[in-house]
Amino acid sequence: MDILVCVKRVPDTSENEIELNRAGNDINRDDLVYSVNEWDNYAVEEALRIVENAGGSVTVVTVGDEEAEEVLRREMAMGADKGLLLCDEAFEGSDGMGLARILKAAVEKGKYDLILTGAQADDGAGQVGGMLAAMLDLPFASLVNLIEVGEGKLKVGREIEGGNQEMNAISLPCVLSIQTGINEPRYVGIRGIRKVASVEIPRLGAGDLGLDAGKVGAAAAKVKRLDYFVPEMGAGAEILEGSTDEIIAKLLELLKAKGGLK
Amino acid sequence: MAQIFAYILHKNGVIDDTARELLAVARKIDASATPTALVLGAGSELASACAAAAGAYAQVWKVDNAALAYPNAEVVRKALVKLVPAGSIVLMAHEHFGMDLAPGLAIRMDAAFVSDLVDIEDLDGGLLKAVRQEFGGAVHSHVTVDLSTGAVITARPGSFQAKEEAAAGGQVADKSGAVEDLAGRRDFIEVVAAEVGDVDITKSEVLVSCGRGFEEQDNLAIAFELAKAMGADVSCSRPIVDAKWLEKARQVGTSGQTVKPKVYMACGISGSFQHMGGIKGNPFIVAINKNPKAPIFQVADVGIVADVLEFIPELTEKIKEGA
Ligand SMILES: Cc1cc2nc3c(=O)[nH]c(=O)nc-3n(C[C@H](O)[C@H](O)[C@H](O)COP(=O)(O)OP(=O)(O)OC[C@H]3O[C@@H](n4cnc5c(N)ncnc54)[C@H](O)[C@@H]3O)c2cc1C
Ligand SMILES: Nc1ncnc2c1ncn2[C@@H]1O[C@H](COP(=O)(O)O)[C@@H](O)[C@H]1O
Numbered sequence: 001m002d003i004l005v006c007v008k009r010v011p012d013t014s015e016n017e018i019e020l021n022r023a024g025n026d027i028n029r030d031d032l033v034y035s036v037n038e039w040d041n042y043a044v045e046e047a048l049r050i051v052e053n054a055g056g057s058v059t060v061v062t063v064g065d066e067e068a069e070e071v072l073r074r075e076m077a078m079g080a081d082k083g084l085l086l087c088d089e090a091f092e093g094s095d096g097m098g099l100a101r102i103l104k105a106a107v108e109k110g111k112y113d114l115i116l117t118g119a120q121a122d123d124g125a126g127q128v129g130g131m132l133a134a135m136l137d138l139p140f141a142s143l144v145n146l147i148e149v150g151e152g153k154l155k156v157g158r159e160i161e162g163g164n165q166e167m168n169a170i171s172l173p174c175v176l177s178i179q180t181g182i183n184e185p186r187y188v189g190i191r192g193i194r195k196v197a198s199v200e201i202p203r204l205g206a207g208d209l210g211l212d213a214g215k216v217g218a219a220a221a222k223v224k225r226l227d228y229f230v231p232e233m234g235a236g237a238e239i240l241e242g243s244t245d246e247i248i249a250k251l252l253e254l255l256k257a258k259g260g261l262k
Numbered sequence: 263m264a265q266i267f268a269y270i271l272h273k274n275g276v277i278d279d280t281a282r283e284l285l286a287v288a289r290k291i292d293a294s295a296t297p298t299a300l301v302l303g304a305g306s307e308l309a310s311a312c313a314a315a316a317g318a319y320a321q322v323w324k325v326d327n328a329a330l331a332y333p334n335a336e337v338v339r340k341a342l343v344k345l346v347p348a349g350s351i352v353l354m355a356h357e358h359f360g361m362d363l364a365p366g367l368a369i370r371m372d373a374a375f376v377s378d379l380v381d382i383e384d385l386d387g388g389l390l391k392a393v394r395q396e397f398g399g400a401v402h403s404h405v406t407v408d409l410s411t412g413a414v415i416t417a418r419p420g421s422f423q424a425k426e427e428a429a430a431g432g433q434v435a436d437k438s439g440a441v442e443d444l445a446g447r448r449d450f451i452e453v454v455a456a457e458v459g460d461v462d463i464t465k466s467e468v469l470v471s472c473g474r475g476f477e478e479q480d481n482l483a484i485a486f487e488l489a490k491a492m493g494a495d496v497s498c499s500r501p502i503v504d505a506k507w508l509e510k511a512r513q514v515g516t517s518g519q520t521v522k523p524k525v526y527m528a529c530g531i532s533g534s535f536q537h538m539g540g541i542k543g544n545p546f547i548v549a550i551n552k553n554p555k556a557p558i559f560q561v562a563d564v565g566i567v568a569d570v571l572e573f574i575p576e577l578t579e580k581i582k583e584g585a
Contacts, residue, residue, distance in 0.1 A: 126361050
């Protein structure tokens with residue numbers, strides 16, 4: 001099975017506090033540590049496991065700037081066979097629909113049996129997978145937390161409310177968006193990264209993809225982000241202050257009053 | 263103004279709380295809107311759901327089709343594309359079904375798509391200005407949505423206050439004829455029920471809940487010690503289950519359990535809406551988090567800015583001394 005996995009480079013929320021910049025029009029990007037969107041690592045791991053069992057190849061693709069190449073390399077260090085960087089000034093400011101349109105063009109340049117995305121990105125909207133499927137006119141399932149490969153189709157589990165799982169049969173080729181917890185993504189060591197450090201990663205722009213530059217990027221976006229902000233805080237929690245002993249004494253008093261201690 | 267539709271979630275003939283919230287969303291887009299409820303399904307359960315929807319919406323469009331007995335998003339999308347006029351605005355809840363249905367629907371309708379709105383500010387010349395959250399609620403953003411070719415909009419459950427309104431006494435129109443063959447390439451098989459764990463956290467009165475702030479599996483021991491000293495049970499957020507440190511039955515949230523304790527101790531948990539969505543009954547919430555800006559401090563009653571790995575053992579010690 002030949003699998004394409006869409007991956008995105010995002011600010012790493014476990015390594016950074018996400019804060020506003022001074023102008024308030026963006027988050028503060030000084031010294032920001034970036035990584036692969038959490039969900040996408042699960043998607044790549046799942047693709048690798050499928051190929052380990054059933055044969056085939058895994059290609060990782062991203063739409064981003066030159067620096068986005070590093071996330072492709074990281075996923076190739078995990079075991080992906082190929083990387084594709086979709087990079088063009090014309091892509092800047094694309095909304096979800098624009099991104100899906102760019103990815104669609106890349107899908108059509110290859111031949112894939114299965115396309116995986118993350119269920120959502122930390123700075124995204126849980127949209128690109130479903131849009132890409134609809135543009136390609138392929139069946140889609142979101143929030144997938146189980147995949148079993150069958151003849152010409154897959155059995156997929158979707159996460160629904162209350163820890164329940166919705167089982168579906170879906171025909172190939174299809175697009176799935178992967179939910180965290182579907183597997184345990186393998187560890188990538190510095191050695192693995194070094195091994196792929198000099199691998200050539202093809203870079204494709206709007207022209208290479210046969211994309212009309214007017215249909216992607218900021219000008220074509222129907223949804224635009226104006227700014228970032230932190231709303232006026234409501235009353236919020238009463239923050240307990242003082243020495244640790246004082247805080248604990250106050251907390252114990254409250255817990256007793258609220259029935260938190262037996 | 264484009265026609266506004268609200269997709270109504272229902273189960274066993276009962277409509278979801280979000281049905282009335284979407285009415286509030288429609289009114290925020292256009293105060294004079296009379297949105298139409300879309301109620302799809304099959305048989306007698308559908309009839310009850312339509313009757314309930316007509317209590318809130320002046321117009322209800324019903325689609326009865328055996329293929330819709332279980333709401334498979336691929337099949338529902340096919341039906342909606344045939345049913346909803348071009349240029350319309352379709353509202354739905356941002357949860358596991360809406361996430362499955364909405365993005366592809368927008369493409370098929372050639373409409374704009376915006377997800378997970380938490381507020382709507384205004385509509386100005388066809389541009390809707392709305393509020394979203396990013397990075398797990400650490401920051402908010404204003405977005406504009408061009409409604410000129412219609413839109414699919416998902417709203418975060420619980421973010422829009424449903425108003426107590428007089429019963430709408432709505433008309434139910436049967437639109438089943440508008441959709442025919444709905445066979446798709448994705449077939450629903452069954453729902454597999456969640457596994458039952460060692461403890462039933464839905465019954466617990468006091469919960470010590472662990473989040474990613476615990477950093478390593480071994481550190482969870484301190485939460486179990488605190489829980490033991492307090493006579494509480496241990497629950498957790500999703501990353502703890504994803505990492506297989508605790509069983510799924512201990513996960514609190516929209517894709518986990520709904521709990522209704524008296525006291526909830528959120529330790530090293532940021533306070534995402536999917537996590538908080540699993541906490542009901544207005545418990546006394548204590549948040550322990552090392553980041554003073556963590557969103558959990560917005561919803562907790564009492565906050566302690568501290569490292570859980572240092573603070574919790576000291577707290578446990580003091581409770582033991584007192585006993
Ligand atoms: C469809 C869907 C369904 C979901 N369902 C659920 C669900 O049911 N339940 C759920 O919980 N999540 C759910 N999630 C995930 C959710 O969006 C969040 O990612 C998750 O709740 C975050 O868990 P967390 O707060 O433990 O981790 P984080 O958001 O990473 O927060 C960790 C917190 O710990 C703090 N911290 C770090 N170290 C320390 C320390 N040493 N001492 C004190 N504080 C520390 C940090 O400041 C941070 O605030 C779902 C997501 C999706 C997309
Ligand atoms: N710039 C991008 N390049 C490649 N894939 C992306 C990009 N943005 C989003 N995706 C994919 O779409 C998924 C959902 O992202 P989003 O719809 O932005 O929340 C991600 O997990 C990725 O798999």
